[in-house]
Amino acid sequence: MLYSEKVMDHFRNPRNVGEIENADGVGEVGNAKCGDIMKVYLKIDNDTISDVKFKTFGCGSAIASSSMATEMIKGKPLSEALSLTNKAVAEALDGLPAHKLHCSVLAEEAVKAAVKDYYDKNGIAYDHEQLCDGNCACCHEHDNEGDGEDKS
């Protein structure tokens, strides 16, 4: 099996799918050209993520990574969302295949892009180094992996 049971569970039964009307922060990262786009919606009350939803265009691990990342930040203070790492998302999924690790990177970036959007909208100062504006990881992660599979 390509994926762990945890990945398949989050892929088959993704948590927090959908949109939030009038979300406090929205982040979209990725690029349809590369085959992955994640969009995260945050509802924030008193510096706490009271609700989170996502929509994802992408492969099984992209959907599972979005699902897991949103689970990991739901109900948590914003500071915890900011310390979310792609490694933690991948570990929580019991690992991802090497060429799918960029999906967890994208999940981290989507969450942070949504937080950034919240900060920007509310004029809250933040460390620019810490917050990505999206579109960084998608297209360069697996340039050198060749195209192994036979589609004959």
Place this chain on the structure above:
Amino acid sequence: MKVYADNAATTMMSKTAKEAMMPYFDVVYGNPSSLYSFGQDAKTALEDARAKVAKALNADPKEIYFTSGGSEADNQAILSSAIIGARKGKKHIISTKFEHHAVLHTLNKLEKQGYEITLLDVHESGIVTADEVAAAIREDTCLVTVMFANNEIGTIQPIKEIGAVCREKGVLFHTDAVQAVAHVPVDVKDMNIDMLSLSGHKFHGPKGVGALYVKKGILISNLIEGGAQERGKRAGTENVPAIVGMAAALEESVLHMDENIAKITAMREQLIEGLSKIPHGKLNGDRNVRVPGTVNFCFEGIEGESLLLLLDDAGIAASSGSACTSGSLDPSHVLLAIGLPHEVAHGSLRLSICEYNTPEEIAHIIENVPKVVEYLRSMSPVWEDLKKGVKEYVIQ
């Protein structure tokens, strides 16, 4: 219900092929190169198999070389032609943009060695024309290699016409016919083919065995050096059981070709009609000029790997040209070659059926694909943008 709809990837072995092979594991197990009867019985089986394969292609048995499969046959045909060309100072090769990687990667290798490669467009139809091939032929062209039928979208190329052009201009013509042999009529003489590759497991034979047809008079080179097997052109003790199985499968397929074509084409039409109802989706490649069993659709707003995983949950085995299923960054080179933008090519689905499928199975596919597409669209930000008009649909 379990539905295997990935016959362009590989097929189930036929009972005929399996039974034909059995004695060659533990009864007639001699080495065909040995002089005693154990060996000579195996040799007889090998030559019977060669005669059957030759007959299926309208070739002479001496023109058939057994290989480990289609990829080896493609490599040997192309590299041999390159060597023949180089001797005459001809180092230009013509092919198409949507060949199998066994051809494209071999051509890449030759390019690094100083050969010049022209890859022709295949248009939205997925078909190159003989005129385009003729126009690309130069004084220094040593080989034209064009696949018989495309493995991802199933479109058939005008092989006979391309062969005629090559004959007229004195250029070698090879065709990768892995997706065509045993599925549609193939006649190397009538179609002016100099070299042809085929693979056993694409027509209910075993895996790991194939053949290269080489027209009499063309001197091919070895990929594998060693013993004198295959008239000195492919060393290594012959895989007798697999060769016998492949020949039996081919003979059976050719015998039933007309009825299989009728049966599979009817199911394919059912499939195209059913899946064409999905909005913002389209059939890739020419509607009619295609092998009986292969269809390829694109559905906007979704990604192919998640589509395959959910179809697998519904019992359907299919394939996709999305980047995620290929392990590379780009979606299928075939879908890009027929002009699909990246984002649409990611949402592709290939279904390839055979005579063992049933209309009930096709109905199961037609029932499930739209549901999965709709579900994935409901969670896709791309689909959301398309629906809201933020982005424009590529497929109307």
